[in-house]
Amino acid sequence: MKPFKFSAVNNPAEAITLINKNTDAAFLGGGTNLLDLMKEHVALPNEIIDIGNLSLKEIKATASGISLGALAKNTETANHPLIRKNFPVLSKAILAGASAQIRNMATNGGNLLQRTRCSYFYDIAMPCNKRNPGSGCAALEGFNRMHAIFGWTRDCVAVYPSDMAIALSALNASVKVLSSERERIIPFRDFHILPGAHPEKDNSLQHGELITAIEVPKNDFAEHSAYVKIRDRNSYAFALVSVAAGLTLNGNTIQTASIAMGGVAHKPWRALNAEAYLKDKAATAANFAKAAEAEMALAQPLAHNKFKIEMGKKALINALETAFKGNI
Amino acid sequence: MRSETQNLNHLKQGDCTVNLTVNGEQKILQVQPWVSLLDGLRDHLNLTGTKKGCDHGQCGACTIICDDKRILSCLTLAVMKNGSEITTVEGIAHGNELHPIQQAFIDHDAFQCGYCTPGQLCSAIGLIKEGKAQTREEVKELMSGNLCRCGANIGIIDAIMEVKAGGGHE
Structure with a gap:
């Protein structure tokens, strides 16, 4: 690891003041991704500001839903009684990610900020526009089995790795962010971004901004929601494809469907076409299949990941059927 | 180093x-x-x-x-x-007395080369304390962060199930 200056801070204002003085400084939460990237010399901050002591650890009910402290641990969030009861898709998604040890360390804010596991991003001998802007994308013509089928550009075909964020996307969460000037609320759909011309940026957070909480509004599909994750081994692996789905039902009629996909794009991929197809339709196997077709028709596979189209359809159908049955 | x-x-x-x-x-x-x-x-x-x-x-x-x-x-x-x-x-042991999970690892042949064993033992103690894993499948899932390349996993899960059944030793 490259040497760095270290300080631990005790309140958000102190953290923000410090990071504003140095554009090469980084906040340290649980450390599970950042320290790994530093060992690989992918991340090279010259200053680390440890925010682990900040009191942003509360998980509490609010008038509009629930607020997840940015520094509450993933384990605690997944097992919280209110999350299990009212947001089970979030609990299930968190528990589908990483291992028990990592979930004990990883924070909610840090989970959103984890970086792609694209092997070319991690290999500093290879070109990568995300790590080294302008150097090219080695994955575009390389081994891209794990990579994107939606929203990619020739500059970057990486996928976003979080499971938790896929559920938060379907739940219409927002991210509460503090800077020296203001507090702002970023809707989840605007938080993570597609690679566009700047794949070095994963999200709309600016230097000097600190995530303080994730706000999740109430929903009416807690009993009809599901998280389906397909991966190379049964546990402790990133998604090839994942789907978070919630169905607001009136009898057997779908009023609205909320669906987000993981493992397919540079950000949580909200399945808007599938959602639009299902609106006011009967919850039938045929309609689930048509909704899945509608979404996956837009996919643009790379050389090694065409399988994700069929896998995506099956995962969508499986998630919708599971949500409809209500056996999360 | x-x-x-x-x-x-x-x-x-x-x-x-x-x-x-x-x-x-x-x-x-x-x-x-x-x-x-x-x-x-x-x-x-x-x-x-x-x-x-x-x-x-x-x-x-x-x-x-x-x-x-x-x-x-x-x-x-x-x-x-x-x-x-x-x-x-x-x-984890009390003096010369092994922790129950250590004894269970011996009894169930839960290691071969032993390199992953210290991590497996600490992870197993953490898992038992968390109290979230009830079934064998749940124990497997919540131990997935500990790899064993000798393939002693069956013995490891057997050992944990035995200690769990014994009344939640720490």
Whole structure:
């Protein structure tokens, strides 16, 4: 690891003041991704500001839903009684990610900020526009089995790795962010971004901004929601494809469907076409299949990941059927 | 690793003081901020029971118990844990009496080369304390962060199931 200056801070204002003085400084939460990237010399901050002591650890009910402290641990969030009861898709998604040890360390804010596991991003001998802007994308013509089928550009075909964020996307969460000037609320759909011309940026957070909480509004599909994750081994692996789905039902009629996909794009991929197809339709196997077709028709596979189209359809159908049955 | 640390004398002024309780004993570490908790335990406190496998959070060999939670010491900086209470594999037995999970690992042939075993033991103790895993399938899922390349996993799960059934020893 490259040497760095270290300080631990005790309140958000102190953290923000410090990071504003140095554009090469980084906040340290649980450390599970950042320290790994530093060992690989992918991340090279010259200053680390440890925010682990900040009191942003509360998980509490609010008038509009629930607020997840940015520094509450993933384990605690997944097992919280209110999350299990009212947001089970979030609990299930968190528990589908990483291992028990990592979930004990990883924070909610840090989970959103984890970086792609694209092997070319991690290999500093290879070109990568995300790590080294302008150097090219080695994955575009390389081994891209794990990579994107939606929203990619020739500059970057990486996928976003979080499971938790896929559920938060379907739940219409927002991210509460503090800077020296203001507090702002970023809707989840605007938080993570597609690679566009700047794949070095994963999200709309600016230097000097600190995530303080994730706000999740109430929903009416807690009993009809599901998280389906397909991966190379049964546990402790990133998604090839994942789907978070919630169905607001009136009898057997779908009023609205909320669906987000993981493992397919540079950000949580909200399945808007599938959602639009299902609106006011009967919850039938045929309609689930048509909704899945509608979404996956837009996919643009790379050389090694065409399988994700069929896998995506099956995962969508499986998630919708599971949500409809209500056996999360 | 130790000699490399000593050769960085010009950086000594950047050393941090980290107070830890390790296996019940007060310890003071003087380390550079980039020293992982794993290297701190092994190279500075000579507690080499905790193993370095991948050093990237993928294998679980470095699992320890920190403030009652199982964590990976390789993805933790020592300076992040100032004031914490840590248990490593060296601290789980009571004197000469093995921890029940240690005895169960012996009884169930739950290791071959032994390299992953300290991490497996600490992880198993953490799992039992968490109380979330009831069935064998749940134990398997919640032990998935500890790899065993000898393939002793069946014995490992058997050992944990036995200790769990025995009434939740710590």
